[in-house]
Amino acid sequence: MSLKYAVLAALLEGEASGYELSKLFDVSFANFWASTPQQLYRELERLERDGLVRARVVRQERRPDKRMFSLTESGRRDLETFAAAPPKRPTAIRDELMIKIQAMDLDGVDPEATCALVEERATWARAKLDRYARVRERLLGGRTEEEFLRRADRIGPYLTLMGGIAFEEENLRWCERVLAVLRSRAALS
Amino acid sequence: MSLKYAVLAALLEGEASGYELSKLFDVSFANFWASTPQQLYRELERLERDGLVRARVVRQERRPDKRMFSLTESGRRDLETFAAAPPKRPTAIRDELMIKIQAMDLDGVDPEATCALVEERATWARAKLDRYARVRERLLGGRTEEEFLRRADRIGPYLTLMGGIAFEEENLRWCERVLAVLRSRAALS
């Protein structure tokens, strides 16, 4: 139900193809709404059928044709209504690593293996933070954060990005605390 | 695929009924693996059929019968294998509020309404933190964190709880920053 609104919100940035949206959902949108390219293509079909989005075919040379999607007036109105209404469902998280941590104390589980998993997570978190930093610079466009937040027309995308950055930073801190604990326990035995 | 392991990991705490598991998934497990009671009942059926879990019917007076589930040896081994293997899928988050924030700059969206949504989120975050604090006290059982992390047999559940607490604290800080921004913009116009 909400992937619909995630797509509409993504199209606020302007016209985009399914492929471009799938890239966007891989970087910034992934922080709060996970989805695969297949889901997006399916959703776009539905949104077009329902008149919330319109498609324009762009012929390309030496590249497959692409369909550029944009919001219709009715899509925009629907999104406005959604944006002011209270959320229907609580935030859902699905993080396999945490299940593995929950079960790490089992006899058959090598603490070294657990360490490796946490280190991998930390590496990913750092990579994500790097990408966010670049997106942030682009959004700020030379202004300071304070200046931007006071004057810019659209601050929504910046506020969600702030959320993503804070989340990954916290993630990284957690990884480091866990690694410190695991290492000091390894030293004891 | 991983709800399976989330359930097995939950049963590490000991025998539990479907109902009790659904309570657990509502409090601590919800931080990293969301699921509804109906999913749990279905999953438990499957796990029993596959021999990873065994059920024992407990007759009760003045209460419906209940089925208490516990891990079998093969369930435990399966969980051990899972715990040491790298995650198959990246962490997925689905947070409606963030979509609403992303779209908040639309003309038809009242900034007051957006504020109210963020305040509600902050209230929930505080309530969650309260509950986590109680779970934490129970786990520590009077010891300090340092002492606990050095000597306890099972630290997995504490580490995931630490993650949940850090996540909610960050959430709350984000809410407060957003509210400060929204209020100072409201004062300007």
Add this chain to the structure above:
DNA sequence: TTGCCCATGTAACTTGTTACATGATTGT
């Protein structure tokens, strides 16, 4: 020459959600 990028899609399958049903007990 292997593999990734662009660009879209179909089909089969697995998960997750929602609404409903039962029925006694306990608390306000």
Add this chain to the structure above:
DNA sequence: ACAATCATGTAACAAGTTACATGGGCAA
């Protein structure tokens, strides 16, 4: 009297995942 708690479940539906297919361009 009404709602919540305990305790489980069915059925219908919506959403998400995985594997596969197409086919030229481009870089190491």
